[in-house]
Amino acid sequence: MGTKSPLTGGIKESNVGGTIAGIMAKLGVKALIIEGIPEDDSTFYHIHVTKDSVMIEAVPELVGKNNYFVLDAMEEKYNKKVAVMTIGRPGDMKMLISNISVRDPKGKLRSYGRGGVGAVMGSKKIKCITVDAEKYKEVTYAAPEKFKEASKVFTKALQENPVSGEGLPSFGTNVLVNIINEAGGLPSHNFRSGNSENAEAICGETMAENIKERGGSTTHGCHPGCIIQCSQTYNDEAGEYLTSGFEYEMIWAFGANFGISDLDQIAKIDALMDDLGVDAIETGVTFGVAVDAGLIEFGDGKRAFEILEKEVANGTPLGRIIGGAAGNLGKLYGLVRVPVVKNQSIPAYEPRAIKGQGITYVTSPMGADHTAGYAVATNILNSGGHIDPLKKEGQVELSRNLQIASAAVDSTGMCIFVAFPALDDPKCLPALIDMINARFGTNLNEDDVTNLGKNILKAEHEFNLKAGLTSADDRVPEFMKYETLPPTNAIWDFTNAEIDEFWNF
Amino acid sequence: MEEMINITIKLFAQYREGKFKVEKRSYIKNSTIKNVLDDIGLDLGKHPIGILMVAGRHAEEEYVLQNEQVLAIFPKVGGG
Numbered sequence: 001m002g003t004k005s006p007l008t009g010g011i012k013e014s015n016v017g018g019t020i021a022g023i024m025a026k027l028g029v030k031a032l033i034i035e036g037i038p039e040d041d042s043t044f045y046h047i048h049v050t051k052d053s054v055m056i057e058a059v060p061e062l063v064g065k066n067n068y069f070v071l072d073a074m075e076e077k078y079n080k081k082v083a084v085m086t087i088g089r090p091g092d093m094k095m096l097i098s099n100i101s102v103r104d105p106k107g108k109l110r111s112y113g114r115g116g117v118g119a120v121m122g123s124k125k126i127k128c129i130t131v132d133a134e135k136y137k138e139v140t141y142a143a144p145e146k147f148k149e150a151s152k153v154f155t156k157a158l159q160e161n162p163v164s165g166e167g168l169p170s171f172g173t174n175v176l177v178n179i180i181n182e183a184g185g186l187p188s189h190n191f192r193s194g195n196s197e198n199a200e201a202i203c204g205e206t207m208a209e210n211i212k213e214r215g216g217s218t219t220h221g222c223h224p225g226c227i228i229q230c231s232q233t234y235n236d237e238a239g240e241y242l243t244s245g246f247e248y249e250m251i252w253a254f255g256a257n258f259g260i261s262d263l264d265q266i267a268k269i270d271a272l273m274d275d276l277g278v279d280a281i282e283t284g285v286t287f288g289v290a291v292d293a294g295l296i297e298f299g300d301g302k303r304a305f306e307i308l309e310k311e312v313a314n315g316t317p318l319g320r321i322i323g324g325a326a327g328n329l330g331k332l333y334g335l336v337r338v339p340v341v342k343n344q345s346i347p348a349y350e351p352r353a354i355k356g357q358g359i360t361y362v363t364s365p366m367g368a369d370h371t372a373g374y375a376v377a378t379n380i381l382n383s384g385g386h387i388d389p390l391k392k393e394g395q396v397e398l399s400r401n402l403q404i405a406s407a408a409v410d411s412t413g414m415c416i417f418v419a420f421p422a423l424d425d426p427k428c429l430p431a432l433i434d435m436i437n438a439r440f441g442t443n444l445n446e447d448d449v450t451n452l453g454k455n456i457l458k459a460e461h462e463f464n465l466k467a468g469l470t471s472a473d474d475r476v477p478e479f480m481k482y483e484t485l486p487p488t489n490a491i492w493d494f495t496n497a498e499i500d501e502f503w504n505f
Numbered sequence: 506m507e508e509m510i511n512i513t514i515k516l517f518a519q520y521r522e523g524k525f526k527v528e529k530r531s532y533i534k535n536s537t538i539k540n541v542l543d544d545i546g547l548d549l550g551k552h553p554i555g556i557l558m559v560a561g562r563h564a565e566e567e568y569v570l571q572n573e574q575v576l577a578i579f580p581k582v583g584g585g
Contacts, residue, residue, distance in 0.1 A: 163583035173584030182577045
């Protein structure tokens with residue numbers, strides 16, 4: 001989805017799993033564009049899309065309800081397969097930590113995250129969007145045989161890659177806790193250190209052990225047809241369901257950065273945040289800053305849960321302060337240790353110790369976004385070669401190339417994890433291009449796709465400049481320039497000119 | 506008697522299966538990471554080496570280990 005972000009003031013694109021995209025494709029709907037706000041803004045509305053029509057109706061009964069209530073109501077109204085996009089109460093209240101949630105194949109939720117996209121939906125008074133999953137035609141292919149052939153090559157590339165084929169389905173994205181911690185790049189205690197004392201307690205290996213002992217599942221596809229299955233179902237000690245889609249960013253934000261050492265407690269918060277529809281990174285980093293503001297103690301998961309459940313959900317003054325996200329909380333309390341770029345919270349990779357990723361944070365038109373150009377791959381994970389994470393050399397070029405490629409791959413609707421086989425297997429990306437050509441009857445080549453990525457990135461940058469952002473917004477928070485990060489003692493040492501060189505392409 | 510060095514070895518992801526999380530072992534001075542890998546006997550056919558780190562910095566198999574260093578061994582991992 002795309003919008004202007006109320007958090008960053010710039011452009012925002014966000015991607016999600018779930019069932020809605022596939023169903024829209026089957027309906028032949030390429031995009032749903034929603035402009036303006038309703039004249040009668042005294043209530044919220046529900047938009048229902050079918051093959052032949054779009055229906056808009058007031059849903060006063062859903063006002064003030066959270067995501068699972070809306071999901072249940074829609075499943076009852078239509079059928080179990082109906083695609084649902086929804087916002088919870090924080091989205092109704094236009095909070096900057098709010099996401100748009102999407103129903104997944106098991107009836108749980110995935111999120112369009114970052115940038116306060118839920119607030120945008122709330123501002124338009126749209127409580128939910130549903131897409132009919134019964135009366136549609138199947139997707140047609142310009143060259144079905146060619147598509148099948150290319151799809152086989154692409155599938156094989158994903159399945160044979162050790163990351164997308166083995167690591168992710170075994171340990172989930174949370175496999176990253178240990179390696180990022182070892183590299184000294186796991187932001188902890190509101191970005192005071194690159195190591196966390198909680199790493200072993202919250203890591204992917206521990207999570208996988210718990211799942212093995214308690215039941216649940218290490219594999220789960222967030223959308224139909226997924227062949228990576230990085231998601232999971234996580235149960236408590238009694239074997240009762242706690243949460244699903246339990247991701248690295250969530251576990252890092254509440255485990256390392258906010259300091260909760262109990263994985264189950266983080267899982268409970270995750271489930272609550274799914275229901276409320278608030279962003280894992282933005283909310284977790286906000287709690288880290290809230291500690292410095294004196295609002296809560298590090299590691300007090302019980303209180304964090306309470307604040308989310310009672311204050312944020314009800315829009316109390318404290319709830320609004322947390323819901324206003326880390327950058328604004330920092331300003332309210334006069335803090336300088338506020339880890340944001342373009343007012344958006346920095347994700348689970350310390351820019352001082354993983355410098356290529358830092359370049360992505362500062363230059364991405366999205367604000368601090370790890371998915372826009374995942375330099376961690378080459379800085380830490382030895383995917384696409386290796387560039388020393390602590391040195392400046394090669395990082396701007398690395399981030400630029402990754403951001404161009406990511407913009408192109410994102411626009412195909414593919415999952416970000418395609419990047420791992422794409423970086424290491426020369427057959428992967430050409431097969432994806434062949435699939436696009438076979439589906440639409442186009443004749444794209446690799447240069448076309450690279451140019452597509454370049455054009456997207458430049459258009460996004462242009463949008464931001466016209467929205468009033470400048471190169472002064474392409475910077476890390478100042479404390480990272482004078483405060484070293486243990487244990488590597490790394491510092492942010494790029495000059496402004498070195499950063500601005502990014503846009504010379 | 507040959508001079509020995511102590512190395513703390515950390516294993517991650519699939520490498521922990523049937524092995525250990527962290528262990529301290531002694532090796533002859535001038536041992537390389539490769540010597541340690543041979544000693545541990547990981548199933549590298551099934552899960553090839555992804556990332557090696559000594560004291561939190563990336564290293565190659567030929568790296569000569571020093572006394573009391575920490576060696577972290579990862580298969581290829583990733584996420585986001």
